[in-house]
Amino acid sequence: MRRWLWGLLPLAVVVALIVVFATRFGHDPRYIPSPLVHKPAPQFSLPELYRPEQQIDNGTFRGRVVLFNVFASWCVACTDEAPVLDYMRHQGVPIYGLDFTDTRDAAKAWLQHWGDPYEAVAFDHDGEEGANWGIWGVPETYVIDRQGRIAHKYTGVITRKIADDDVLPLVKRLREAGQ
Amino acid sequence: MIRRACLLLLALAVATSAAAASAGTAGNAESGPGVLPPRLEARYQALTSELRCPVCQNEPIATSQAQIAGALREIVRKKLLAGETDRQIKQYMISRYGLFAVYKPPLERGTFLLWFGPFILLIIGIAVAALAIRRRRRSLIDSEAGNP
Numbered sequence: 001m002r003r004w005l006w007g008l009l010p011l012a013v014v015v016a017l018i019v020v021f022a023t024r025f026g027h028d029p030r031y032i033p034s035p036l037v038h039k040p041a042p043q044f045s046l047p048e049l050y051r052p053e054q055q056i057d058n059g060t061f062r063g064r065v066v067l068f069n070v071f072a073s074w075c076v077a078c079t080d081e082a083p084v085l086d087y088m089r090h091q092g093v094p095i096y097g098l099d100f101t102d103t104r105d106a107a108k109a110w111l112q113h114w115g116d117p118y119e120a121v122a123f124d125h126d127g128e129e130g131a132n133w134g135i136w137g138v139p140e141t142y143v144i145d146r147q148g149r150i151a152h153k154y155t156g157v158i159t160r161k162i163a164d165d166d167v168l169p170l171v172k173r174l175r176e177a178g179q
Numbered sequence: 180m181i182r183r184a185c186l187l188l189l190a191l192a193v194a195t196s197a198a199a200a201s202a203g204t205a206g207n208a209e210s211g212p213g214v215l216p217p218r219l220e221a222r223y224q225a226l227t228s229e230l231r232c233p234v235c236q237n238e239p240i241a242t243s244q245a246q247i248a249g250a251l252r253e254i255v256r257k258k259l260l261a262g263e264t265d266r267q268i269k270q271y272m273i274s275r276y277g278l279f280a281v282y283k284p285p286l287e288r289g290t291f292l293l294w295f296g297p298f299i300l301l302i303i304g305i306a307v308a309a310l311a312i313r314r315r316r317r318s319l320i321d322s323e324a325g326n327p
Contacts (some may be wrong), residue, residue, distance in 0.1 A: 035277045042275075072246075101246040127250030128257075134275040136233030136247055 034134050034153045041068075041142070041150050044129045049099055049107055049121035056122035060096065061144050065151075065174045067095045067167070068142040069118070070130060072102045073110035075138040081157045085117040088163055093171050097121035100130045100138055143167070145174045219259045226255055226265060229282050230272055239282070 036042070045057040061068070069085060071078045089095055097118035099107045104123060111121075124130045133142070134153075141154040151174055158167060215223055227241035232248045240248040240255075251272075258268050272280040284290045292299075 033277065035274060101250065126253060127246055128254055131247060131250040131254055132275065136276065 036134050036150050042132045046122035049123040065171050066144050070098045070100050070138050070140040072100045072138050073106040077157050078139045081139050082114040084158050084163050086115050089117040094119050099123050101127040
């Protein structure tokens with residue numbers, strides 16, 4: 001009887017390994033969950049891209065559900081995202097831009113070519129404010145709720161499918177919750 | 180020697196930059212240490228090689244060419260100049276990027292298995308081996324007793 005139980009041990013180990021592989025693998029190992037989600041957005045203040053005398057800061061978003069989208073003129077993937085951002089803007093979602101480690105001229109030219117979906121663009125020339133937001137790649141998109149908390153962070157390109165299935169419903173939920 | 184290592188890293192960076200371009204890597208990040216008094220320079224070097232670049236995940240921010248690594252180096256430099264301790268700076272990085280940001284995560288509840296898991300497995304292994312040996316010895320003694 002006991003010998004029979006010991007014989008089952010390798011099977012149990014294999015089953016345990018299958019469970020581990022099935023649940024833990026398949027995740028993108030490059031995906032880092034942001035510790036800032038569900039916390040108040042970091043304090044920041046940056047000059048506007050087109051109007052350097054104007055500052056974009058936490059107060060700019062206050063009281064509204066907004067998207068804060070990190071982009072750069074050197075970011076190849078951002079060109080894929082541009083039409084989706086434009087689509088979400090037409091669905092009535094205010095989008096603000098964070099131009100990350102860029103020059104004003106390059107960013108303006110890029111926006112002119114690929115379309116400018118932003119209410120305003122915070123210009124982060126040296127990338128330090130962006131780093132303070134925990135940015136690790138471009139594009140990234142923060143969803144900010146009415147209280148100025150980070151409700152969610154999307155890393156990488158938001159596709160039309162992600163926008164329809166995920167972002168727009170989340171924005172709707174946050175708007176209703178914050179009434 | 181250091182120069183040669185830098186050149187090697189640069190070559191690696193160039194070779195991988197095409198693949199990493201969409202993740203935000205570009206070749207013009209400043210790798211210079213900036214202006215730091217010598218007493219802070221050593222801590223700067225140590226810290227930036229202990230902090231992990233979030234984009235090119237197998238590189239410390241000290242050597243990474245990614246834009247974000249340059250920005251993080253600059254933040255470390257400013258915090259050192261502002262008199263923050265190594266602990267405070269690492270804590271800041273963890274608050275922004277999670278435990279992922281440090282190569283040597285602190286010992287706490289969530290990292291207990293990471294630190295002690297191998298030792299726990301070793302103890303289990305020794306216990307299993309000891310049991311098996313004892314059982315085998317006993318069955319040998321039994322069979323000897325059975326066949327005088």
